[in-house]
Amino acid sequence: MAGSPSLSEYFTCSRLNATTFVIHENDKYEEHPFIYVKIYSDPGLVVICDTGCGGGDAGREHYHNLKDYIETFPAAANDGKPLNPLEAERKYLIICTHCHYDHILGLKHFQPASKRILASSFDRSFIEENLPVHSLCKFLDVPTPEYTVSYWANDLEKLSFDQKSLNLQILHTPGHTPDELAWYDEQERHLYVGDSFYERVAKDKSYEQPIIFPKEGNWVHYMLSLEKLLRFVEEKNKEPGQAPVRIGCGHITSSVDGVEILLAVQQYFRDLIDGKVPIVYSEEKRGEEFVLWKAAGDSRFSVAAPKRLALEAAKS
């Protein structure tokens, strides 16, 4: 198999900026999660943002293990070298944007290699209690990964490692889930927002995805989080002589102008809440009505959620 083009099909990797790569997982659940990998030389650390769906079926794809892929796959995007070659001996810090299965199933490959797992402190019970339901693993009939969050990050907290600043900042952004977080890379001026939003159609147009909310979503919190992200990005954009902040999402969208997409998402949800976007599909799930909103034509976003979330936001 070595050298065959299919070698890298399960994971594909491209460079996002000088220090960061984005890996796309072509998983069996068709979630297509984006996994961000930021490489530090000093301190010797690799920051991984979400770990995807846990790889393919062993034996079917060569690289079914994210950690192996990062440590041994000769990535064209990294001049033919692995992103984190073993001899570099860098440690791992894993940022979990939230605990949905398509973001945490890959954690198993990093344990016990990394005990550094970071999550939002906004509502610890969402992760610490009833994880099979909150991760949605229960509904997919996949074993819920066992992991321990070693670092509960507070809102606006700045991260360091080995007493050195990582120039990363955490923002609590509840709404998609209570534990949803965003993190800002000051050095690269890139803000990662997890599943809070993303565009509808993949770059190569091979698949599309709505912005999805589970039963545990909350659009009152969500609208406040969008406003908070917008204010944060606008503040950063006032810094003189610096490039405008870009945004990377958990699916579909890896690099887009921050203010521009935040304004567009805000408007889309305002229209949704005002009943201006048609419901094109409806089904009963987890004891309530889940619907898909999609504007006619080549809409930039679509949204799937319990209908209740929109009604609750309209009332608030």
Ligand SMILES: [Zn+2]
């Ligand atoms: Zn999610």
